[in-house]
Amino acid sequence: IFFFSSRRRHTRCSGVSWARRCVQETAIDRLISSIKQEIILPILSAMVQQMLQQSMDWRYKNAALLALSQVGEYVDNVESIAPIVDIVVPYLNDQNPRLRYAACHCLGQIADDMQPSFQEKFNVKCVPPLVHIMNEQIPRVSSHACAALTNIFEGSPQECVTPYMNEALEKAFQLVQNGISIVKENALSCISAIAEAAKEAYRNYYDISMPILFNILTTHDAKEYKQIRGQTIECITLMSYSVGKEAFSKYANDVIQAMISIQTNSVEGNDPLKSYLISGWQRLCLLLEKDILPYMRLIMPSLFKMVQDVLNASSKAPQETEQHLTNEEVAEKKFKENVNTSATEDAELAVRMLCVFIDELGTSYSEFVESTVELLVPIVDFNTNDTIRKIVASCLPKLLRCTANSLQSGTAMQIIYNLARAFNGVLWNAIATEFEPEVIIDQIEALREILSIAGRFLTGEEVQEYCNKIIVVLQESDNRKSENESYKHQEDVEEEEIKVLERDNEKEDELHDSVADLLGALFASHQELTLPFVEFLYTNILSKTLGNNQASNQHINFSLQIISDMIEYLGIKHLPDKWVALTEALIKYAVYSQAVIRQPAVYALGVLAEKNPEEFQA
Numbered sequence: 001i002f003f004f005s006s007r008r009r010h011t012r013c014s015g016v017s018w019a020r021r022c023v024q025e026t027a028i029d030r031l032i033s034s035i036k037q038e039i040i041l042p043i044l045s046a047m048v049q050q051m052l053q054q055s056m057d058w059r060y061k062n063a064a065l066l067a068l069s070q071v072g073e074y075v076d077n078v079e080s081i082a083p084i085v086d087i088v089v090p091y092l093n094d095q096n097p098r099l100r101y102a103a104c105h106c107l108g109q110i111a112d113d114m115q116p117s118f119q120e121k122f123n124v125k126c127v128p129p130l131v132h133i134m135n136e137q138i139p140r141v142s143s144h145a146c147a148a149l150t151n152i153f154e155g156s157p158q159e160c161v162t163p164y165m166n167e168a169l170e171k172a173f174q175l176v177q178n179g180i181s182i183v184k185e186n187a188l189s190c191i192s193a194i195a196e197a198a199k200e201a202y203r204n205y206y207d208i209s210m211p212i213l214f215n216i217l218t219t220h221d222a223k224e225y226k227q228i229r230g231q232t233i234e235c236i237t238l239m240s241y242s243v244g245k246e247a248f249s250k251y252a253n254d255v256i257q258a259m260i261s262i263q264t265n266s267v268e269g270n271d272p273l274k275s276y277l278i279s280g281w282q283r284l285c286l287l288l289e290k291d292i293l294p295y296m297r298l299i300m301p302s303l304f305k306m307v308q309d310v311l312n313a314s315s316k317a318p319q320e321t322e323q324h325l326t327n328e329e330v331a332e333k334k335f336k337e338n339v340n341t342s343a344t345e346d347a348e349l350a351v352r353m354l355c356v357f358i359d360e361l362g363t364s365y366s367e368f369v370e371s372t373v374e375l376l377v378p379i380v381d382f383n384t385n386d387t388i389r390k391i392v393a394s395c396l397p398k399l400l401r402c403t404a405n406s407l408q409s410g411t412a413m414q415i416i417y418n419l420a421r422a423f424n425g426v427l428w429n430a431i432a433t434e435f436e437p438e439v440i441i442d443q444i445e446a447l448r449e450i451l452s453i454a455g456r457f458l459t460g461e462e463v464q465e466y467c468n469k470i471i472v473v474l475q476e477s478d479n480r481k482s483e484n485e486s487y488k489h490q491e492d493v494e495e496e497e498i499k500v501l502e503r504d505n506e507k508e509d510e511l512h513d514s515v516a517d518l519l520g521a522l523f524a525s526h527q528e529l530t531l532p533f534v535e536f537l538y539t540n541i542l543s544k545t546l547g548n549n550q551a552s553n554q555h556i557n558f559s560l561q562i563i564s565d566m567i568e569y570l571g572i573k574h575l576p577d578k579w580v581a582l583t584e585a586l587i588k589y590a591v592y593s594q595a596v597i598r599q600p601a602v603y604a605l606g607v608l609a610e611k612n613p614e615e616f617q618a
Contacts, residue, residue: 044071052087058096065091065102072113078121081110085122092129092145097138104130104141108148115155123160127152131164134171134190139183142175146186153193161197168194169205173212181228184216188231195239203243210236210251217258221266229266230276233259237283245287252288256295264302270313274306275346282353285360293364304371307350311379314347314388339384351376351391358398366406369399377422381430389430390442396423397449404453420454428469437480437507440473444514451521460529466522467533474515481508512558520565531574537562538578546585556597560589564604572612583608 044067051064068084075081084106091103107126111118130152133145149168153161168190175187191209195202217232236255240248248255259280267273281303285292292299354372358365365372376395382388400423404416427443427450434440458466484501487493523530545551545559563582572579586608589601 058099061091062098062102065099065106069102069106069109072110072118075114078114078117081114081118081122084110085125089125089129092133097141100133100136100138100141101144104133104144104148108144108151111148111155112151115151116157119152119156119160123152123156127164127168131168131171134168134187135174139180142179143183143186146172146175146183146190150186150189150193153190153197156197158197158199158201161194162201165194165198165201165205169209173209176216177212181225184228185231188228188235192231192235192238195235195242199242200244202239203247206239206243206247209239214251214254214258217262226266227272229262230273233262233273233276233280237280237287241283241287245289245291248287252291256284256292256299260295260298260302263299263306267306269309274310275349277303277306278310278346278349278353282349282356285353285357289360290364293361296361296364296368300368300371304368304375307354307375310343310346310350311375314341314343314384315379315382344385344388347379347382348385348388348391351379351388351395355391355395355398358395358402363402363405365402369403372399373419377426380426381433386436386439389434389439393427393430393439393443393446396427397446397453399423400450400453416454417457420450420457423450424458424466428466431469431473435480437477437504437511440477441507441511441514444473444511444518448514448518448521451518451525455525456529458526458529463522463526463529464532467530467536470515470519471536474512477508477511481505484508509554512554513561516558516561516565519562520569523565523569527570528574530570534566534570534575542582542585546589553594553596556589557600560586560597560600560604564600564607567604568607568611579608579612 048064048067051060065088068088071084072081088103088106091099092107094100094103107130111122111126127149130145130149134142134149136142136145172187172190172194175183176191179187195205195209213232213236217229217236220228220232240251240255259277262273263277267277281299354376357368358372372395376392376399379388380392380396382392400416400419403419404412407415424447427447431440431443434443484505488498488501523534542559542562545555563586566575567579567582575582583605586601586604589597590605592598592601
């Protein structure tokens with residue numbers, strides 16, 4: 001009904017009708033998600049059947065097929081899709097190109113929503129007729145057939161792709177060379193999906209593919225072909241990654257030089273090429289590993305500039321966010337939102353790419369550490385995307401390790417200490433305004449790695465300040481958990497909300513475990529400087545928790561982890577007046593009724609026996 005009523009006056013696919021179609025598809029989505037699918041899907045099915053029987057008016061059938069495309073997201077059992085596939089596939093050969101287009105759209109959307117089960121079940125039924133219409137005369141149908149195949153191949157295991165590679169690639173390369181732009185773009189995506197799914201089986205087609213694609217990369221240099229050039233970069237790097245370094249080696253220099261040239265001379269403002277280049281460099285780094293080093297000084301200057309442009313574009317989002325905040329919130333930066341836009345997606349790609357370069361090149365990346373630090377440190381507290389905050393946090397210890405491994409001189413430790421102290425500061429500042437436990441866990445893990453790499457770089461006063469911040473993290477975590485528990489017992493709280501709150505509390509428990517690991521690293525690296533804090537822990541946490549029969553398993557487990565690390569890294573010599581009481585607590589919990597408590601207690605007793613054999617025997 002939605003589709004027919006809006007399109008009866010728009011028989012051509014105008015911008016207005018396309019926008020209305022998107023609205024109507026969204027409306028169906030909302031109906032299915034708001035009303036139980038058991039209720040709405042039978043109603044929708046009956047309406048679709050009725051509309052498909054309107055043989056005299058293609059618009060009813062078109063609306064019905066487009067409506068069916070929204071169903072896959074809400075169906076768990078792939079077997080229940082079989083009747084829909086049986087209905088849709090014949091329309092791939094319908095006389096009306098609009099219905100062929102709608103059938104392509106329907107199959108492609110369901111394949112994307114239900115991968116990989118859809119592919120494993122329906123590849124044989126869906127792929128051959130889609131391949132058959134790839135080179136038909138209507139460009140929009142041809143391009144949409146390629147798009148549907150892309151969605152199917154992207155979720156397919158290798159064995160489901162290889163039977164169709166010959167015919168599909170032959171037609172796709174014909175379209176890439178002879179089609180209009182929209183056809184070229186979708187054909188390139190189809191080739192990329194085939195190469196990625198086929199893996200090493202693409203090797204037989206690789207040497208035929210590369211000259212064609214390289215020609216497109218170097219000749220389609222007008223502004224209107226930026227999308228095509230970007231997708232060509234994607235296609236070349238994906239297929240090269242699939243077939244391996246040896247096959248790529250004879251093309252490597254030409255491809256890298258072409259990408260450097262495009263990156264240096266052809267990238268502007270809000271340019272689709274940026275994300276394709278960033279992803280392409282990441283794949284080439286993973287493929288070539290240290291064989292990419294001879295090109296690094298050519299790649300990195302313009303790549304750093306492009307990454308900076310991407311990060312600058314994504315940083316505009318917080319300015320828009322601040323418009324609905326109070327002056328106090330803006331001043332104190334006590335806000336964060338998780339925004340996903342094309343700008344933040346590009347920023348995430350850029351940061352991931354830098355992490356890959358650091359991981360793969362290790363010490364050889366050292367000359368680029370300073371430039372990378374200048375890019376990443378300002379976005380440790382990136383306000384609009386939690387994934388970026390997580391990735392950046394994980395990058396900082398990698399940079400520190402890269403620096404530590406590359407420095408051999410006597411002044412090296414001071415450089416490492418200074419960098420560790422700087423990273424330590426920005427991470428704690430970020431944690432102070434963070435509200436997502438998952439992000440805090442990664443930031444705490446980064447702090448732990450920094451301690452492990454740099455060792456004893458904090459003064460006694462800094463250790464005390466460090467410990468005070470740990471206490472704040474624990475208190476705020478407990479507060480969030482208490483608020484979640486209180487909210488769970490309020491009236492009108494739905495079951496789904498309760499599940500979300502329970503998952504949030506599980507993350508808070510994981511955060512406590514991460515803090516325990518951080519304390520272990522602090523005990524190991526700063527030993528006697530932590531003794532004032534050990535006294536605080538013993539008095540305010542360990543004694544109260546282990547002597548409380550009502551304490552939660554999480555608090556008991558946390559305390560046992562702390563005791564284990566105190567014994568392992570501080571030793572009895574630093575705890576002469578406490579180890580007897582701590583041992584008695586370990587013995588008590590070693591025979592506890594629940595295994596989740598017995599395990600850390602028994603482990604801690606083993607550490608005690610290993611580290612202090614004489615005292616243990618006594």
